[in-house]
Amino acid sequence: MTELDRNRLAGSNRLAEEPSAYLRQHADNPVHWQPWGKEALDSAKELDRPILLSVGYAACHWCHVMAHESFENPDVAEVMNALFVNVKVDREERPDIDQIYMAALGAMGQQGGWPLTMFLRPDGKPFWGGTYFPPHKRHNMPGFVDMLHAVNNLWNKDKEKINHNAQAVFDHLEGRLAAQIAPVVNEVERFDEIATRINSLIDPVRGGIEGAPKFPNAPFMDNLWLSWLYGRNETHRDNFLLSLKVMLQGGIYDHLGGGLCRYSTDANWLVPHFEKMLYDNAQFIRHANYAFAETGNDLFRLRIEETIDWLIREMRLPDGSFASSLDADSEGEEGRFYVWSEQEIDQALGNDSEAFKDYYGVTAGGNWEGQNILNRLDAVDGDAILPPLIETSRQKLLARRELRVRPGRDEKALTDWNGFAIRALAEAGRSFGRQDWIDLAVDAYRSIASSFRDGRIAHCRMENSLLYPALSTDYASMINAAIALYEATGEWACIDDALKLKKALDDSHRDGAGNYRLSALDADDVILHAYGDYDEAIPSATSQIIEALTRLFLATGNIDLYQSNEKLIEQALGRAFAQQYGQIGILNAARFAAEPLSLVVATDDNAGELVSTANRNPDPRRVDKFVRFEAGKTIELPTGGTAEPEHPSAWFCKGHVCLPPVQNADALRLLLGKAY
Numbered sequence: 001m002t003e004l005d006r007n008r009l010a011g012s013n014r015l016a017e018e019p020s021a022y023l024r025q026h027a028d029n030p031v032h033w034q035p036w037g038k039e040a041l042d043s044a045k046e047l048d049r050p051i052l053l054s055v056g057y058a059a060c061h062w063c064h065v066m067a068h069e070s071f072e073n074p075d076v077a078e079v080m081n082a083l084f085v086n087v088k089v090d091r092e093e094r095p096d097i098d099q100i101y102m103a104a105l106g107a108m109g110q111q112g113g114w115p116l117t118m119f120l121r122p123d124g125k126p127f128w129g130g131t132y133f134p135p136h137k138r139h140n141m142p143g144f145v146d147m148l149h150a151v152n153n154l155w156n157k158d159k160e161k162i163n164h165n166a167q168a169v170f171d172h173l174e175g176r177l178a179a180q181i182a183p184v185v186n187e188v189e190r191f192d193e194i195a196t197r198i199n200s201l202i203d204p205v206r207g208g209i210e211g212a213p214k215f216p217n218a219p220f221m222d223n224l225w226l227s228w229l230y231g232r233n234e235t236h237r238d239n240f241l242l243s244l245k246v247m248l249q250g251g252i253y254d255h256l257g258g259g260l261c262r263y264s265t266d267a268n269w270l271v272p273h274f275e276k277m278l279y280d281n282a283q284f285i286r287h288a289n290y291a292f293a294e295t296g297n298d299l300f301r302l303r304i305e306e307t308i309d310w311l312i313r314e315m316r317l318p319d320g321s322f323a324s325s326l327d328a329d330s331e332g333e334e335g336r337f338y339v340w341s342e343q344e345i346d347q348a349l350g351n352d353s354e355a356f357k358d359y360y361g362v363t364a365g366g367n368w369e370g371q372n373i374l375n376r377l378d379a380v381d382g383d384a385i386l387p388p389l390i391e392t393s394r395q396k397l398l399a400r401r402e403l404r405v406r407p408g409r410d411e412k413a414l415t416d417w418n419g420f421a422i423r424a425l426a427e428a429g430r431s432f433g434r435q436d437w438i439d440l441a442v443d444a445y446r447s448i449a450s451s452f453r454d455g456r457i458a459h460c461r462m463e464n465s466l467l468y469p470a471l472s473t474d475y476a477s478m479i480n481a482a483i484a485l486y487e488a489t490g491e492w493a494c495i496d497d498a499l500k501l502k503k504a505l506d507d508s509h510r511d512g513a514g515n516y517r518l519s520a521l522d523a524d525d526v527i528l529h530a531y532g533d534y535d536e537a538i539p540s541a542t543s544q545i546i547e548a549l550t551r552l553f554l555a556t557g558n559i560d561l562y563q564s565n566e567k568l569i570e571q572a573l574g575r576a577f578a579q580q581y582g583q584i585g586i587l588n589a590a591r592f593a594a595e596p597l598s599l600v601v602a603t604d605d606n607a608g609e610l611v612s613t614a615n616r617n618p619d620p621r622r623v624d625k626f627v628r629f630e631a632g633k634t635i636e637l638p639t640g641g642t643a644e645p646e647h648p649s650a651w652f653c654k655g656h657v658c659l660p661p662v663q664n665a666d667a668l669r670l671l672l673g674k675a676y
Contacts, residue, residue: 207243258306320443419477543585
């Protein structure tokens with residue numbers, strides 16, 4: 001092969017036309033980046049070079065740091081281009097790729113994170129990797145350039161060792177991500193054991209998992225709440241509420257603009273990693289909705305209202321869907337948009353600044369790198385309703401902040417993340433009687449659902465570009481969103497949509513054993529088809545599918561859904577108990593499926609007391625059906641039975657048993673309050 005041929009194959013930077021904002025951020029790098037795909041793999045084979053795979057996302061602070069230090073450096077790029085085929089992946093665009101190679105890094109005994117830096121054979125099998133590397137050796141961290149030369153030296157001199165390592169890692173990946181395990185019967189006692197273990201990890205003072213960093217960890221929060229609902233374990237309820245309350249008073253929450261940041265770098269929820277993600281906020285809205293219904297604490301109500309205002313103001317796209325994230329950085333500094341010096345607050349608020357500074361813990365020295373992160377950690381249990389002077393000052397400071405250079409927004413509309421937001425808005429809209437929130441959910445749903453073509457939905461939309469095929473989590477999230485919209489609107493067309501999505505999920509992702517793979521079965525650019533069992537910041541694809549099928553069964557009464565879901569659950573539990581790590585979502589979904597609840601309300605008044613009582617009592621275990629009441633008209637019940645009521649009535653059903661109907665709000669409230 002001539003040098004001209006080698007240069008042609010190695011190519012130039014090919015990211016400028018990619019729909020992903022994260023990939024386009026690297027389009028001007030001197031690195032000859034290629035997007036993931038067959039062309040990049042084929043180039044590596046023809047050149048007989050290893051692949052350098054770099055995985056990140058637009059809001060990732062350390063991704064930006066490594067890009068600035070190494071990928072924008074012509075000297076570093078020269079080494080990369082001479083020795084490797086360089087491939088960039090947006091983990092939000094291709095979470096299936098990210099999951100495989102993050103698991104590979106774990107198999108090598110290393111801690112995961114982003115940016116993910118992996119070295120692959122030309123067939124895509126990984127043989128070594130890491131996360132962030134400085135360009136040159138720093139403290140105990142190896143330098144990126146030195147590492148590039150070391151990997152190249154190994155590639156040229158000891159391919160046998162590389163091949164041995166690659167095969168060993170691949171065998172581990174197959175066993176962990178794609179192997180069939182003996183099924184396990186769905187026994188609720190196992191859930192109770194896991195809930196007790198999770199509760200033992202909770203920080204008794206600040207909530208969340210003890211230690212630092214602290215993440216919202218939605219699957220763990222879901223577990224504690226389900227344990228309270230099913231077992232009435234008050235300690236689990238209290239730790240759920242404590243975790244949520246301290247989070248929402250901490251610096252991880254944006255006290256000016258609303259919205260939760262990705263995680264706290266310290267053990268006190270004070271110092272956030274300042275990126276904001278759509279999925280975190282959608283899940284927190286749902287949790288706060290449960291918490292407000294349980295306690296009536298205005299903190300939860302206000303944080304829901306503030307965060308939905310933030311979604312509308314900063315995250316809503318022109319087509320009604322929602323962007324995926326906001327960067328941590330602006331003007332080249334992490335958190336610059338969100339933090340304040342005492343002098344800045346004095347200048348903005350004048351004579352009112354002292355009261356504001358006292359309220360939010362502002363000092364001359366600051367609480368982070370000389371700056372102030374606004375927080376209420378010294379008054380976690382204080383009155384959440386702001387005094388008029390503080391509210392006025394808050395609005396002034398928010399207006400002043402709007403003049404700053406904004407963090408970048410990743411405008412990808414991801415199908416699964418939008419599904420979370422749609423469901424959260426629909427549920428909160430019901431609970432708070434906010435038709436405008438339900439309308440937002442409907443608009444977002446229509447936008448995302450418009451990509452459903454030829455039996456498939458897109459994974460994401462970026463401006464006018466659609467990325468197919470979807471992942472299994474996209475279908476599951478949208479099925480759950482469609483059912484939530486049915487509960488909020490009463491439109492049976494939502495259930496019809498859910499059934500279409502379920503068929504598409506089966507056609508593209510269901511294997512011969514009745515399990516679902518994360519990538520489409522016809523995807524030819526993955527080294528294996530993983531199940532999608534592992535939780536990350538969101539519950540796993542498998543857990544979302546189990547929940548979606550359970551909810552769809554409750555909405556339709558289709559016994560085939562119930563039976564196929566039972567088989568799926570047993571196989572998923574077999575894998576979960578074999579792995580014993582990162583699969584809490586499957587246990588949560590299986591617990592729900594073991595004892596689901598449903599409510600049927602026959603009403604002639606959609607604003608009447610039976611409907612409003614159901615709406616104000618959200619329960620993740622329950623699916624609500626609202627049907628038109630006509631005296632003597634036959635009503636179908638979820639258990640397969642029927643009723644012919646003479647008055648507007650509600651039937652509350654546990655599993656396969658429906659209780660006698662009730663006709664007034666007090667009786668229904670009593671039933672819903674004793675749903676355990």
